[in-house]
Amino acid sequence: MTRLIEQTLTLYASHYGDPYDAVYAKLYAMDSTYEGLFLLDTDEGLRRNMMRTTLEIISTYLADRNAAANRVVGAQMSHITYGVEGAFHTFFEITRDVIAEALADAFTPAHAEAWNTMLDDLQKAQI
Numbered sequence: 001m002t003r004l005i006e007q008t009l010t011l012y013a014s015h016y017g018d019p020y021d022a023v024y025a026k027l028y029a030m031d032s033t034y035e036g037l038f039l040l041d042t043d044e045g046l047r048r049n050m051m052r053t054t055l056e057i058i059s060t061y062l063a064d065r066n067a068a069a070n071r072v073v074g075a076q077m078s079h080i081t082y083g084v085e086g087a088f089h090t091f092f093e094i095t096r097d098v099i100a101e102a103l104a105d106a107f108t109p110a111h112a113e114a115w116n117t118m119l120d121d122l123q124k125a126q127i
């Protein structure tokens with residue numbers, strides 16, 4: 001499973017670079033109020049940090065699932081103040097979907113299953 005997820009991350013990065021623009025476009029499309037949550041983030045530094053943290057948690061999961069679960073709990077807690085802790089895990093799903101759509105046939109059912117297993121595991125790391 002680890003190898004399959006790494007393959008998709010490497011393939012995406014080598015062809016498309018950072019998924020930042022595509023992921024946030026999908027996030028804002030999900031709920032028109034979401035973009036407004038980042039009003040103060042004028043240089044997009046926080047959003048870039050959020051995207052980087054999401055990819056770091058995925059890399060952490062591939063090496064140490066418990067450590068990843070702890071990071072998810074910590075990050076999700078910090079989202080209570082933004083009132084989006086319920087939507088927290090959608091950012092992992094959006095990241096998966098952006099990669100899957102861009103890779104098209106190269107994102108096989110085996111890759112999808114590996115991602116879905118990971119997202120299920122991360123979802124279990126509830127606050």
Ligand code: HEM
Nearest residue numbers: 037038040041046049050053054075082084087088091092
């Ligand atoms: C995989 C799930 C997510 C992770 C790992 C994550 C991570 C982070 C991190 C690390 C920060 C702090 C950035 C900093 O202080 O430099 C942050 C801030 C924030 N996140 Fe997330 N986030 C996730 C999902 C979401 C979702 C789904 C939303 C909205 C629907 C959201 C909305 C926000 C907002 C509004 C801020 C603060 C922005 C500001 O203060 O201007 N996050 N997030």
